[in-house]
Amino acid sequence: MEGLLEDPAQDIKRLQRCINDLISLLALPAMWSSDQPSQIVHILLDALLRMLSLDFTYARLKDCVAIVPIEILRIADSCKLKVTPQEIGGMVSNWFEGDGQKPLPSMRDRFRDKEFSRLPVPLGVHGEIGMIVAGSGRADFPRQTESLLLSVAANQASTAMREARLLSEQKRIANELDQRVAERASALGQANEELRKEIDERKKIEERLRESEAALQRAFNEIKKSEAKLRQVIDTIPTLAWCNLPDGPNEFLNKGWHEYTGLSPEESHGWGWQVAFHPEDLPPLMKRWQELLVSGEPGEIEARLRHYDGVYRWFLIRAEPLRDDAGKIVRWYGTSTDIEDRKRAEEALKASEREFGLIINTIPAMAWSARPDGYAEFFNQHYLAYVGLPLEQLQGSGWTVAVHPDDLDAVAGTWQSIMASGKPGEGEARLRRFDGEYRWFLFRANPMLDESGNILKWYGTNTDIDDRKRAEEQLWRSEAFLAAGQNLSRIGSFSWKAATDEITWSEQLYRIYQFEIGVPVTLELIRTRVHREDLTLLEKMIEQARNGRNDFEWQYRLMMPDQSIKYLHAVAHATRDQDGQLQYIAAVQDVTARRMSEEALGKARSELAKVARVTSLGVLTASIAHEINQPLSGIITNAGTCLRMLSADPPNVEGARETARRTIRDGNRASDVITRLRTLYSKKDPQPELMDLNEAAQEVTSLSLSELQRNRVILRQEFAEDLPPVRGDRIQLQQVMLNLLRNASDAMSAVDDRPRELVIRTERDDGDRVRLSVKDAGVGFPPQASDKLFEAFYTTKTDGMGIGLSISRSIIEAHHGRLWATPNDGPGATFSFAIPCRLEGWASGGTGVNRSDPATNAA
Amino acid sequence: MDALYGVEHYFVMEFHQRSIATERPLLSVVDDDESVRESLPDLLREFGFAARAFSSAEEFLASDSVGQTKCLILDVAMPGMTGLDLQQELRRRGQRVPVIFITALKDEAIREQALQQGAVSFLYKPFSDTALLEALNAAVQVN
Secondary structure (H helix, E strand, C coil): CCCCCCCHHHHHHHHHHHHHHHHHHHHHHHHCCCCCHHHHHHHHHHHHHHHCCCCEEEEEECCCCCCCCEEEEEECCCCCCCCCHHHHHHHCHHHHCCCCCCCCCCEEEEECCEEEEEEEEEECCCCCCEEEEEEECCCCCCCHHHHHHHHHHHHHHHHHHHHHHHHHHHHHHHHHHHHHHHHHHHHHHHHHHHHHHHHHHHHHHHHHHHHHHHHHHHHHHHHHHHHHHHHHHHHHCCCEEEEECCCCCEEEECHHHHHHHCCCHHHHCECHHHHHECCCCHHHHHHHHHHHHHHCCCEEEEEEEECCCCCEEEEEEEEEEEECCCCCEEEEEEEEEECHHHHHHHHHHHHHHHHHHHHHHHCCCEEEEECCCCCEEEECHHHHHHHCCCHHHHCECHHHHHECHHHHHHHHHHHHHHHHHCCCEEEEEEEECCCCCEEEEEEEEEEEECCCCCEEEEEEEEEECHHHHHHHHHHHHHHHHHHHHHHHHCEEEEEEECCCCEEEECHHHHHHHCCCCCCCECHHHHHHHECHHHHHHHHHHHHHHHCCCCEEEEEEEEECCCCCEEEEEEEEEEEECCCCCEEEEEEEEECHHHHHHHHHHHHHHHHHHHHHHHHHHHHHHHHHHHHHHHHHHHHHHHHHHHHHHHHCCCCCHHHHHHHHHHHHHHHHHHHHHHHHHHHHCCCCCCCEEEECHHHHHHHHHHHHHHHHHHCCCEEEEECCCCCCCEEEEHHHHHHHHHHHHHHHHHHCCCCCCCCCEEEEEEEEECCCEEEEEEECCCCCCCHHHCCHHHCCCCCCCCCCCCCHHHHHHHHHHHCCCEEEEEECCCCCEEEEEEEECCCCCCCCCCCECCCCCCCCCCC | CHHHHHHHHHHHHHHHHHCCCCCCCEEEEECCCHHHHHHHHHHHHHHCCEEEEECCHHHHHHCCHHHHCCEEEEECCCCCCCHHHHHHHHHHHCCCCCEEEEECCCCHHHHHHHHHCCCCEEEECCCCHHHHHHHHHHHHHHC
């Protein structure tokens, strides 16, 4: 420590300065205007630094708030110390650890190559505020006065800081308080607000409550009104209504009830109403009433109620329970409805139903009824008896079991469409009889409608149409056959009403005429087709028809659009139709093909005849050669003989004369043969001419004589003398005769035990015909082969072609004749042909042949 | 003709010489044709033969000429027994008679058959008398 008396003037200055400093220090608080401790410290440290000419001043504050103490460091400008507060802090840290009771010593140590003296000064009584450290490089630091100054400064500072703290505390508290108040105020405000809102709500609710109360009141009034109305209604409705208590007795009866029964409310209240019921009906009524009370279920019963005038009428009593929310019955409500009329009507209905049922089961028809939806309800007795099934089995759709399986779908479909259309309808199907047999029935259904046209029920009958159906089927079949037959045979048919000219054609006739099927047919139309040349014939026919001729047959031609010609053959028959009108039924056949083939056949036949002639010519060639060679040979031989005779010595003149005579005779013979042959085998075409059959036969026999003789056939000719001339082809007929002769001769070629007799005979045959027969005594033939003989290629000869007889037959048939064979009584057979004297209808134009009128003869 | 006559004459003379002691040789003609039966025997007689005519093979067989005939002139086509049948019959009987066939029908098969069965000749009508004479010579040669 420095001594006080070193320099009294300096000391006085120092003390003055010290007092000044003290005064300054004491004036410091005026500068500490804020409440920030750090600012106070800053000012303090600056002041100290100046005042004491320190090198640095450091302060450390224990802030109540912050965990890290505040450290402030002021370094004098003259001191070139670069140091942080923290470093200073670190230096003096050990000081802080004390409790601050003891005064802290100063220290001097080196720091950054300089020696410093540091004096810590606590802030606060016990250093609770912090600490100040003054540092100086002066060696005499700190002097007493400096320490004193420091302490005073520290005290000042502490006080100021304490005050500041207090102030800040105060402020803080005040702030807090303010805040709290503010919060509280706002909270209060909010609560206030809410309260206000609640109050508003309440007010509104109250408002509404008032309103609903008013409404309720109004409603109540309304109810009261409608109750009154209801009462009025209940009393007005024309039904008897009542209300009973849950245990049974009556509470209320409406006006109608009273008026009807004539009982007063007092009389009928409770159980009094019972007297109004018919004594017979009361027990069951009561029993039922008890049942309802017990069961709690709605119910009804019929009973007679007495009118005030004593007459009982039937009523339907209906009761319904009224339950509360808990389900307990609080009341029974009911109506009693006058059903007397209905009951009467019901009985009448029952009676009429019985009667109806009787009728429906008696009428001789099968009847049924069904609901609008098709559910079958009723089948009468006949129906049940027919199908042999009970009603229950048929109801609904059970009746279908009796329908034939093949018809079932159709019937069901028809029934559906009838029901859908709502109109009467019918269908056909087979129904099975009790014995299993199916018969055809016609089902007819009729709807029964109410006034608005709705269907109440379907009624129907089934009619047995089995016979008709079978007849229909047969008819259909026969019509089909007819049509097919007509088509096949190219026959069409037509009917013609003479009076009205109404003409009906079959399909085939349309085809024949080549008109479109179905086109109405008139005489005009027909005329367009008939061949020009046959038109007059047609007119003649029509006229005769109108005049009532019975039967027609005629042939005519059509000229088709393509210019081809059709030959038609028509047969008509007059009948009377249902109305008694004259009607012609006719069949028309297209004979074009036949005519063509006939012509072709005719041509072929003559060709064949030619061929046959040629063939038999070949066969005959041998015999021709034979025929001629014989006389030739005779000639030559005789001539030779003649020469020799004349050359003899002496000449045999007589003999020569004889041979010459023979020569001439033989020459004639040969010539004869040739002539005959020429006649027979001339190349002329067959021409029908009037000829004498005997003559022709004679020629043939003459020609065949030698051959027959060679075969030892004895020929006998029996020609009728009065044989009329026939029209025919001479050559062809002679061909036939030749064939027959040859056959007869061949048939006897093996006969030795009897004469080979051949008889050729001509005679008149009945019906204006001429017959020629060739009878032999040959091998004959079995009777059943009589037709087979004439078949082509049938022959018993080993070298025969078998065409002779078939050609012969066709020749004869072309002459409109007949060729046949019969076995003889004795051995052999007789071949005969008969041809008409005159031939008819050969012309290819239209010639009418009237069968019923022999006087008419068209040729 | 003269030359021919000469040849014929020679043959006839031969026959005469041979048969001076005997009658003329018998020739039989069998034909169903009348003109043949008329004309042929005369010609044969002119040749210097005796001739008999028959209308059928059966007639011939039934006659006594069967053994006597030196040569048979035979038609083929006849009713009943034909010429060929007769030929066969004679062979069956062992009658060795030369046969000359005459016929109007030209049938090769029959001709063949006839020749095979030993016929001397087969002539077609009409035939010349010379042809017949040649055939007769052939028949005689055989004899």
